Amino acid sequence: MKDKKIGFVGLGRMGANMARHLRDCGYTISGVFDIDEELKEGLASELGATVCASLAAVTACSDIVFTVVTNDAAMDTIFFGDDNLFTDANDTLFINCATLSPDIHRKLETEAAKVGAESLEACMASSIPQARNGGLYLMIGGSQSTFNAIKPMLEDMSKDLSFVGDAGKAAEVKALVNMVMNINTAALAEGLGLGEAIGLDLEMLCKVFSQTGANSRVLETDAEDMLSRDHECYFSAEHAAKDSGIALDIAAKHGLEMPLAATTLAQYQRMIDLGLGEYDKSGVAELTFPGRKGTSQA
Amino acid sequence: MKDKKIGFVGLGRMGANMARHLRDCGYTISGVFDIDEELKEGLASELGATVCASLAAVTACSDIVFTVVTNDAAMDTIFFGDDNLFTDANDTLFINCATLSPDIHRKLETEAAKVGAESLEACMASSIPQARNGGLYLMIGGSQSTFNAIKPMLEDMSKDLSFVGDAGKAAEVKALVNMVMNINTAALAEGLGLGEAIGLDLEMLCKVFSQTGANSRVLETDAEDMLSRDHECYFSAEHAAKDSGIALDIAAKHGLEMPLAATTLAQYQRMIDLGLGEYDKSGVAELTFPGRKGTSQA
Numbered sequence: 001m002k003d004k005k006i007g008f009v010g011l012g013r014m015g016a017n018m019a020r021h022l023r024d025c026g027y028t029i030s031g032v033f034d035i036d037e038e039l040k041e042g043l044a045s046e047l048g049a050t051v052c053a054s055l056a057a058v059t060a061c062s063d064i065v066f067t068v069v070t071n072d073a074a075m076d077t078i079f080f081g082d083d084n085l086f087t088d089a090n091d092t093l094f095i096n097c098a099t100l101s102p103d104i105h106r107k108l109e110t111e112a113a114k115v116g117a118e119s120l121e122a123c124m125a126s127s128i129p130q131a132r133n134g135g136l137y138l139m140i141g142g143s144q145s146t147f148n149a150i151k152p153m154l155e156d157m158s159k160d161l162s163f164v165g166d167a168g169k170a171a172e173v174k175a176l177v178n179m180v181m182n183i184n185t186a187a188l189a190e191g192l193g194l195g196e197a198i199g200l201d202l203e204m205l206c207k208v209f210s211q212t213g214a215n216s217r218v219l220e221t222d223a224e225d226m227l228s229r230d231h232e233c234y235f236s237a238e239h240a241a242k243d244s245g246i247a248l249d250i251a252a253k254h255g256l257e258m259p260l261a262a263t264t265l266a267q268y269q270r271m272i273d274l275g276l277g278e279y280d281k282s283g284v285a286e287l288t289f290p291g292r293k294g295t296s297q298a
Numbered sequence: 299m300k301d302k303k304i305g306f307v308g309l310g311r312m313g314a315n316m317a318r319h320l321r322d323c324g325y326t327i328s329g330v331f332d333i334d335e336e337l338k339e340g341l342a343s344e345l346g347a348t349v350c351a352s353l354a355a356v357t358a359c360s361d362i363v364f365t366v367v368t369n370d371a372a373m374d375t376i377f378f379g380d381d382n383l384f385t386d387a388n389d390t391l392f393i394n395c396a397t398l399s400p401d402i403h404r405k406l407e408t409e410a411a412k413v414g415a416e417s418l419e420a421c422m423a424s425s426i427p428q429a430r431n432g433g434l435y436l437m438i439g440g441s442q443s444t445f446n447a448i449k450p451m452l453e454d455m456s457k458d459l460s461f462v463g464d465a466g467k468a469a470e471v472k473a474l475v476n477m478v479m480n481i482n483t484a485a486l487a488e489g490l491g492l493g494e495a496i497g498l499d500l501e502m503l504c505k506v507f508s509q510t511g512a513n514s515r516v517l518e519t520d521a522e523d524m525l526s527r528d529h530e531c532y533f534s535a536e537h538a539a540k541d542s543g544i545a546l547d548i549a550a551k552h553g554l555e556m557p558l559a560a561t562t563l564a565q566y567q568r569m570i571d572l573g574l575g576e577y578d579k580s581g582v583a584e585l586t587f588p589g590r591k592g593t594s595q596a
Contacts, residue, residue, distance in 0.1 A: 125510045137509060160509060162502060172496055173506060180489040181511035183558065187481035190556045191474050194545060197552040198470055204460060208471055211435060211458060212423045213479035216514035247492060254495040256588060258488045260481065263561040290554060 001152050005030035007062030009055065009078055009085065011039045014097070014124070015068030017131035018157060023047050025134070025156045031061040056087035064150070066122075068097045072104050079108060090116035093150065097122045101246060102168035102175075105141060109167040118146050122154070123170035125177065135159040141170035172250060178243035183264045185218045185240075186284050192226050193288030202227055226285035229292075231276075237284065238277040241268035270294060299450050303328035305360030307353065307376055307383065309337045312395070312422070313366030315429035316455060321345050323432070323454045329359040354385035362448070366395045370402050377406060388414035391448065395420045399544060400466035400473075407440060407465040416444050420452070421468035423475065433457040439468035470548060476541035481562045483516045483538070484582050490524055491586030500525050524583035527590075529574075535582065536575040539566035568592060 006027055008019045011034040019029050031050040034040045044051040052058045055078055058065055065085060069075060075098060078085055085094065094112060096105065096119060105121040112119040120142040130136045138158040140147050147154075147163050154161050164170050191214065195205040206223050209215060225231060244265040251258045267284055274294050276283050287294035304325055306317045309332040317327050329348040332338045342349040350356045353376055356363055363383060367373060373396060376383055383392065392410060394403065394417060403419040410417040418440040428434045436456040438445050445452075445461050452459050462468050489512065493503040504521050507513060523529060542563040549556045565582055572592050574581050585592035 125506075139506065162506065164498070164502065169496075169498070173493075173498065173503065176489050176493055176498075176503070177506060177510045177512045179492075180485050180507060183485035183488070184482050184512070184514055186558050187478050187485070190481070190549075190558050191478040194477075194549050194552070194554060194556065195471075195474055197554055198467075198548060200462070200467070200471065200474075204462065205471065205474070208423075208437065208460065208462075208475060209478060212475045213515050213519065214475045214482070216482055217511050221511065250496060251488075251492050254492070254588060256492060256495055256586065256593065258492065258586065259561050259565060260484050260488050260558065263557045267557060288554065288556065290552060295554065 002026050002028075004028070004063040004153075005061060007031045007033070007052070007058040007065040008043075008049075008068070009033045009058055009065060010068035010070075010074075010098075011036070011043050012068065012070075013128045014131050015066065016043050017128055018066060018068065018097075018136075019043065019047060019049075021132055021134050021157060022153070027153070031058045033058045054083045055081075055085045056083055059085050059087055059089050059092055062092065064093045064095065064153075066095050066097060070098060072100050074098070075100060075104055075108070079111065086111065086115050086117065092117045093146065094119045095122050095150070096120070097124055099123065099174060100171055102171040102250075105168040105171055106166075109142060118143065119167070120146055120150070121167055121170045123174045125174065130159070138162070139164050139170040139173055141165055142167045171246075175243050175246040175250065178240065179247035179258075179261050179264075181218060182240045182244050182268065182281065183260050184216045185222055185281050186264045186267050188216065188218055188223060189226055189282075189285040189288045192223065193285060193290065197290045222282040225280065225282040226289075229285070231279040231283035231286075233278060233280045235281050236277065237268045237271040237279050237281055240281045241265055241272060241277075244268065300324050300326075302326070302361040302451075303359060305329045305331070305350070305356040305363040306341075306366070307331045307356055307363060308366035308368075308372075308396075309334070309341050310366065310368075311426045312429050313364065314341050315426055316364060316366065316395075316434075317341065317345060317347075319430055319432050319455060320451070325451070329356045331356045352381045353379075353383045354381055357383050357385055357387050357390055360390065362391045362393065362451075364393050364395060368396060370398050372396070373398060373402055373406070377409065384409065384413050384415065390415045391444065392417045393420050393448070394418070395422055397421065397472060398469055400469040400548075403439060403466040403469055404464075416441065417465070418444055418448070419465055419468045421472045423472065428457070436460070437462050437468040437471055439463055440465045469544075473541050473544040473548065476538065477545035477556075477559050477562075479516060480538045480542050480566065480579065481558050482514045483520055483579050484562045484565050486514065486516055486521060487524055487580075487583040487586040490521065491583060491588065495588045520580040523578065523580040524587075527583070529577040529581035529584075531576060531578045533579050534575065535566045535569040535577050535579055538579045539563055539570060539575075542566065
């Protein structure tokens, strides 16, 4: 496994730190590419990798290519643009780590097969430090045998690794996770907003929530920001709306009604309409605390 | 404190076990009353307490009376019926442990004062074992000085004790807690129902939820029951609807909109309309899993 040459496309903090960690584990980072020349040259120099002048050059020097780009449009560019990763890609394995719509993962698998390559989706529910220290939470979708072949390397990168099913399934799971997280966040904003309205000590209320059936992960991560109105963005309202929307589309395809998810999407959409789309998801509290921006009293 | 004579009205499993625990702590259980004669005689015999023939007799033999009845109507009966606890109640402290509407706690405090008595609301977010072993989660509303005077006894009964404010405030906090819990429960039912629709391994999905932003207390308590359709009642859909309704009434009084709480109330109301009101709150999954009772596919 460690004789494989590994390329990286998308050298933001996630991608760069995944590459650093693999290098630390003894893997060879063969070539790197980013539209930001400075990022590309810095990381290549740090890791002793080739500065690739094109996407095709990454494929040419790698057995495995990790792509860590931001959205479906960027994926379209790197795989289907004039210069693209599928060029002479026979026997290359692409591991695609961006949070994308389920459909693009299915399309990538089909198109990879046409050029004799393989593709896996690797959905990450973790952040920068976990990328750096090999503690990622990884959900993999695609071919089970491809997953099995690469599993030791994925284990080196993660503290928790799950194979969840066919291509696109990991993105569906992530949309589901975020759908539930978004509802719980909007619920917490209602509970705390109402607590403020009736004059409760909100620190006390958070403690009561934490010790009862109202406890949740978002209580730990978002309650304080809701109280202090610190909505610096970790996961934006726009992103929340996007993921809830993906989940609702999947539900509609299966004829299921999801009234909580729909109401939550409407809340995040209202944030966007109010110009708060770049706020962190905790900003949904602006719609539920008395006298804040999105209430009728504001 | 331990020289106080303590009466108990309402000898269901909560009340009886609270009495047992106080006796174990060295308090004297003076008199007990329940409409169920068998319960009353059994517990009196077990604890060496007087079998009270009337509610007035409980007050007559006690300094402090715990009431642990089921609803507002029962409270009305024991305090305002022909035979009632307010008879010659000068200097008696009533500690009212039922989950009631905030208004009745305020009314009880006012009426107690008229007869020279005192009243506290003691809202419990715990169950039978915690009553028996002194591990209750207690939220107290009423007069702070009355609370301070009785605090050592309440500490003997609880592992977590909070004074939350004026009479009625504890009931408001409990309605808030349950409002958030109910939303999180309905959210989980949507996440798991959609997971089933797209063919995910639901045990795997629960594990993913538990390790991500979708984690919640109700994931621990209700997910398995949602999967196995085991809706034996711990906290009924009717009760969930009642508490969400109380919270929404409070919100309306303060001019706040709570769309998630309103949507959740509608889900529990739908369960009632479908004849599922006696199901546990986890039964909301019957509305969201493909092919179950409350879906359009059923």
